Structures are given as C-alpha cells and as structure tokens.
Amino acid sequence: MGIYLDHAATTPPDPRVLEAMLRHLREVRGNPSSIHSGGVAARNAIEEAREEVARLLGAEPQEIIFTGGGTEADNLAVFGLARAAGEKRHIVAAPIEHPAVRNAVKHLEAGGYEVTWLEVDAYGVVDPEAFRRALRPDTAFATVMWANNEVGSVQPVAELAEICRECGVPFHTDAVQAVGHLPVSVEEAPVFTLAFSGHKLYGPPGVGVLYVREGVELAPVSFGGGQERGLRNGTENVAGICGLGVACRIARAELEERMRHERELRDRIISGLTRIPGVSLNGHPERRLPNNVHVSVDGVEAEGLVLVLDAQGFAVGKGSACSSGEHKASPVLLAMGLGEREAFSAVRISVGRENTVEEVDRFVEAFSGAVAGLRELSPLRTGG
Amino acid sequence: MYRPELIEHLVRPQNVGELSEPDGFGESGHAACGDVVRFTVRISNGTVAAVGYKAYGCAPCIAAGSAMTELIQGESIIRAAAISREDLRRALGGELPEGKEHALTLVLDALHRALEDYWNREAEEADLVEGYRG
Numbered sequence: 001m002g003i004y005l006d007h008a009a010t011t012p013p014d015p016r017v018l019e020a021m022l023r024h025l026r027e028v029r030g031n032p033s034s035i036h037s038g039g040v041a042a043r044n045a046i047e048e049a050r051e052e053v054a055r056l057l058g059a060e061p062q063e064i065i066f067t068g069g070g071t072e073a074d075n076l077a078v079f080g081l082a083r084a085a086g087e088k089r090h091i092v093a094a095p096i097e098h099p100a101v102r103n104a105v106k107h108l109e110a111g112g113y114e115v116t117w118l119e120v121d122a123y124g125v126v127d128p129e130a131f132r133r134a135l136r137p138d139t140a141f142a143t144v145m146w147a148n149n150e151v152g153s154v155q156p157v158a159e160l161a162e163i164c165r166e167c168g169v170p171f172h173t174d175a176v177q178a179v180g181h182l183p184v185s186v187e188e189a190p191v192f193t194l195a196f197s198g199h200k201l202y203g204p205p206g207v208g209v210l211y212v213r214e215g216v217e218l219a220p221v222s223f224g225g226g227q228e229r230g231l232r233n234g235t236e237n238v239a240g241i242c243g244l245g246v247a248c249r250i251a252r253a254e255l256e257e258r259m260r261h262e263r264e265l266r267d268r269i270i271s272g273l274t275r276i277p278g279v280s281l282n283g284h285p286e287r288r289l290p291n292n293v294h295v296s297v298d299g300v301e302a303e304g305l306v307l308v309l310d311a312q313g314f315a316v317g318k319g320s321a322c323s324s325g326e327h328k329a330s331p332v333l334l335a336m337g338l339g340e341r342e343a344f345s346a347v348r349i350s351v352g353r354e355n356t357v358e359e360v361d362r363f364v365e366a367f368s369g370a371v372a373g374l375r376e377l378s379p380l381r382t383g384g
Numbered sequence: 385m386y387r388p389e390l391i392e393h394l395v396r397p398q399n400v401g402e403l404s405e406p407d408g409f410g411e412s413g414h415a416a417c418g419d420v421v422r423f424t425v426r427i428s429n430g431t432v433a434a435v436g437y438k439a440y441g442c443a444p445c446i447a448a449g450s451a452m453t454e455l456i457q458g459e460s461i462i463r464a465a466a467i468s469r470e471d472l473r474r475a476l477g478g479e480l481p482e483g484k485e486h487a488l489t490l491v492l493d494a495l496h497r498a499l500e501d502y503w504n505r506e507a508e509e510a511d512l513v514e515g516y517r518g
Contacts, residue, residue: 301418304394304443307386311395344418377400377446379422379438380415 002313003359007200007291008149008177008350009317013243014202014250021204021243032236033225042238049245053209056248057194058185065210065228066241070176070197071100073210076221076231077172077193078104078143082113083219085140085170091115092134092142092169095335096124098149100195101174102331105143113140123284124153124336132163139169141192146175146184150319150332150348151283152292154182158189165190170216176200176208180251181259181289192216198240202353203247207240258353262290265351265360269293272364273349276371282333282346293349296342299381300374305347308370314363317348386443387477393447398454401436407505410497412490419445421490423452423498432456432464444480444487451475452491465499467492 004012013021024045030038032046047061054061067073078101082091093105095117109115116134118126126144135142142164147154157173164171170192178184180201186194192213199205212218212231224233251258270293273279278298297305302318309316319330329343338346351360375381386394406424413420419441426434435457439449455475456464469488473479480487 299440301441301443304441304446307391307443308395311391340418341415374446377397377438378440379402379411379420380440 002310002315003355003363004315005349005351005355005360005363006315006317007352008152008289008348010199010205011202011352012354013199013204014247016250017203017243017246020246021239024239024242028238032238033227042236045238045242046236049241049248052245052248052252056179056184056252057211058187059211060214063186063211063214065212065231066236066244067195067208067210067228067232068237069206069208070098070174070195070200071208072232073195073197073208074098074100074172074174074176075104076210076218077195078108078141079221080218080231081141081170081172081193082108083221084217088138088140089113090136090139092118092131092139094118094120094126094144094155096120096126096148096150096153096332097143097145098174098176100176101143101145101172118144120335122337123287124148124151124282124332125284125287126155126160128156128159128163131160132167135164135167135169139167141170141172143172143174146173146178146194147182147289147292148283148332149177150330150346151294151336152177152289153284154178154287154289157191161189161191164192177289177292180247180255181262181291183255186211186213193218198244198247201247201251204240204243207237207244209244254353259290261353262351265355265357266290266293268357269349269351269360269364272361273367276368279371282336282338289350291351293351295347295349296338297345297347297371298342299345299378300371301344302347304374305345305370308374309366312366312370314366317350319343319346319348385481386447389451389475389477390444390447390480393450393476394443397437397439397446397450399435399437399450399457402438403434403436406436406498408498408500408502410494410499410501412494412497413441413445415440418442419487419490421445421449421494423449423494425456425498425502427461427502431458431460433458441490442484442487444476444484445490447476448472448487448491449494452495456495461499461502465496467495 032042050061172193179196194211198207282294306318333343403424407427408425411422422438437449
C-alpha cells in the first residue's frame with residue numbers, strides 16, 4: 001500500500017461514514033418522497049444529515065441544499081444567483097476560482113454578462129479594497145473561493161462577504177477545500193451561498209452541499225420533482241447524504257486535532273522541500289490550508305516527477321488535479337504572476353489525518369532523489 | 385494513462401548523459417514549448433557505438449528518448465535513421481494518450497539531427513561538396 005498525499009483531490013471515506021452508508025443501503029427500503037414507513041425512514045435520515053451539516057457551518061437546517069457534488073453546488077449558485085438577479089448583468093469573480101465556478105462564470109460572460117475578473121497578489125489572494133471598487137449597482141453577484149484548491153491560499157472571505165452585505169450584492173463562496181479542514185462559519189462570514197463537497201472531508205463522492213442563506217433568492221436551474229426546495233430536483237442520494245452527515249459530525253468533533261496534525265506534517269514537508277535548491281513554495285506562507293503544500297521545482301516538469309514518485313509509492317498531484325488531462329498552464333498560477341515553466345513544474349502535496357511524520361520524512365527523501373534524477377536528465381541545466 | 389513500458393523508461397531511463405566529443409549532436413524542441421530532447425552519438429564502422437540522451441519535458445518525451453537510445457544502440461546508421469514512429473510507439477507499449485504524440489516527433493527529429501550532424505562532419509572531413517551543410 002502506497003503513501004497517499006493527494007487529499008486535496010479526494011479523501012478516503014472514514015470507516016464510520018462507510019458504516020452509516022452501508023447500514024442505510026441494507027436496511028432502508030423507501031424513496032424519501034414516499035409516505036410509507038420506509039419512505040419516512042429515508043426522509044428522516046436526510047433530515048438528520050441536514051442538521052449535522054448545518055451544525056458544522058453554524059447554519060439552520062432549512063438553509064442546506066443537498067446536491068450531486070461540489071461542482072453542481074457551485075453551478076447552482078452561479079446560475080441560480082444570475083437568473084434571480086433579473087436585469088443586473090454584471091459579475092465580480094476571482095481568476096483563481098476552481099473551474100466549477102470559473103467556467104460557469106465564463107459561460108455567462110459568453111452569453112452577454114459583463115465580468116470583472118479581479119487581480120490577485122503573488123500569493124493568489126484578492127485585495128478587499130479592489131473587490132469593493134469592483135462592485136456596482138448592477139452587480140448580479142460576486143464570487144471568491146474560501147481557499148484555493150491549487151496553492152492553498154485562504155481568502156479574506158469574511159471581509160469580502162461583509163463588503164457585499166454592505167453593498168447589497170449577493171456573495172457566493174466555493175468552500176470545497178475549506179470545510180472540514182478549517183473553521184467555516186456562516187455566522188462569522190455573512191456569505192449568501194456556500195458550496196462544498198462530501199469527498200474532500202472523508203465523506204462519500206457524488207454528494208455535495210449548497211448553503212443558501214435564509215431569504216436569499218435563487219432561481220432553479222434544474223426541473224423535476226421539487227426535491228430540495230425545488231433547487232436540486234431528482235431523488236436524493238440518501239446513502240451518500242447519510243455518509244456526508246456523519247463526515248460533518250466527525251469534522252466538527254475532530255477539526256481542531258485534524259488541523260493540528262495536518263499543519264505539523266505540512267510544515268515538515270515545506271521545510272524539507274524548500275531546502276532543495278530551486279524548489280519554491282507557492283501560495284501564502286501562513287494563511288494557507290493546513291493540509292496543502294504547493295511547490296514549483298526549477299528544471300523539472302511536474303508530470304514526470306509525479307509519475308516517478310508514484311512508482312516509488314507516493315501519490316501526489318500535479319498542478320491542479322481537475323485539469324490534469326490537459327497540457328495547459330494553470331490559470332491560477334499565471335494569475336499569480338508565475339511563468340509557464342514554473343507553472344508546468346508545480347506539484348501539489350496534500351496531507352491527511354492518516355499520514356504520519358515518518359511517512360512525510362520518507363516522502364521528502366524520495367522527492368529529493370526524484371528531482372535530482374530528473375535534473376540530471378535535463379538538457380536545460382548544466383551542473384545543477 | 386500510460387503503459388508500463390513507458391513508465392519503466394521514465395523511472396529507469398537508459399543511456400542518460402552527454403558523450404564527450406561526440407560524432408553527432410542533435411537537439412529538438414524549445415524550453416518555451418515545454419519539451420527539449422538532445423542526443424549525442426558516437427559512430428564506429430557505420431554503426432551507433434554509443435549514444436547519450438537528455439530530455440526535459442513531459443513523461444512521454446523522457447521515456448521516448450530513453451527507448452530510442454535502446455533501439456539504435458549497435459545498429460547501423462541507416463537502420464537507426466529508419467526507425468519509425470511506430471517502432472518507437474511499440475517500444476513504449478503502444479498508443480500514447482491524446483495530445484502526447486508530439487513526444488515521438490520530437491525524439492525522432494532530435495535523433496535525425498544528430499545523424500545529420502554526423503554526416504555533415506563526415507562530408508566536411510572528406511572535403512566533398514563545398515557548402516554542403518547549407
């Protein structure tokens with residue numbers, strides 16, 4: 001069994017999550033919309049999970065919409081807020097958004113919406129004052145992610161959401177990387193909508209959440225049986241939702257310990273890797289996800305490095321896992337001012353709660369050896 | 385995504401390095417495009433007696449360079465020059481993923497340049513046609 005260091009891509013489901021899902025699949029016979037006892041049991045399971053999710057976010061249960069994943073939740077927010085805004089056809093967005101938001105916003109842009117793409121600093125962080133200046137009376141909504149999925153930088157979301165509240169502009173945040181890894185509270189950050197995904201916090205894949213603040217108007221983007229307040233139509237993934245509820249309960253109980261452990265391993269890796277000449281950390285040095293390490297490796301392309309490490313039993317991500325099939329420089333890294341070569345040399349290492357100090361020390365050693373081997377191969381370097 | 389044969393060449397690349405005082409030198413690609421492959425060859429009695437290669441770029445580039453060195457080692461120059469994309473593809477276990485075929489072109493081009501360089505040097509030495517290199 002190899003050492004898994006790609007938790008930002010997906011996390012293995014917690015055994016307690018699997019147990020809850022299997023119990024549901026084995027024992028409950030019923031569609032949650034049915035009125036017989038099996039249907040009621042399924043409905044109750046969903047509502048219990050909804051309460052767990054709400055507790056983790058500091059929200060009310062009726063503000064939680066279950067979706068088919070993080071991307072679906074983000075799409076629902078982007079298109080739902082745009083359609084609900086009527087004649088307002090201006091959007092403020094960050095260029096460092098996950099494709100689930102960025103490409104949805106680009107789709108609206110192609111359809112005639114005007115988009116202000118914010119600038120970010122060298123760490124990929126949005127400036128709140130520039131954000132405020134970008135808002136207009138005809139702004140339909142603004143969107144900035146909670147924490148970046150590639151470089152791990154955490155955005156000043158509470159401040160941005162507060163600015164939006166003052167200006168009366170709906171604010172959406174993609175919190176897929178943050179929930180379960182950082183304290184995320186909709187009481188402290190007055191966001192209008194917030195998306196996250198089950199499989200990034202030791203829950204199951206194929207289930208996500210859109211938090212929709214009470215009173216926020218969101219137009220439906222799918223049509224069917226009216227499930228989830230008519231915002232996510234179709235029979236609910238009850239087992240997945242049960243699993244997500246358990247994952248949220250565990251996250252709430254264990255968040256502090258999880259963060260402490262992840263930070264310790266993260267900092268150990270950062271310290272080990274940045275001692276290798278030509279290896280530089282991307283993203284904010286302090287305000288970053290506790291589990292994220294993102295480095296550029298001078299003289300090496302990430303793909304070869306990731307595969308060489310894989311052959312040695314270490315699973316890490318190259319650039320951004322979601323666009324790994326394409327040979328295109330990450331828009332996030334380019335927006336931060338990195339050159340194409342630095343972007344192509346970027347590797348993401350994301351630790352999890354099952355990783356140990358001994359594992360990450362072995363990883364740092366393997367990484368150093370793999371980099372040396374690939375550099376020896378490179379015609380671009382002489383004696384480096 | 386990649387075949388085991390390709391991964392094997394990536395993880396344990398063969399004939400890495402640059403020969404000193406080679407008989408032929410060939411390089412293809414640009415760092416700006418993301419891929420560079422370089423071959424140095426030593427020719428003895430019309431055969432490839434030694435080959436060194438270096439590569440920077442995506443995994444198939446690195447692996448294809450290594451596979452090529454194994455295919456040409458000990459072969460006559462003519463046979464080395466005749467190695468096809470299909471030969472190289474086969475040495476890497478088969479089809480490459482979409483968008484990665486350029487690695488084969490790059491490696492073939494770099495090798496052909498190295499062999500051409502050898503022939504040019506030979507021609508110069510033999511004082512054949514003035515300006516042949518042009």
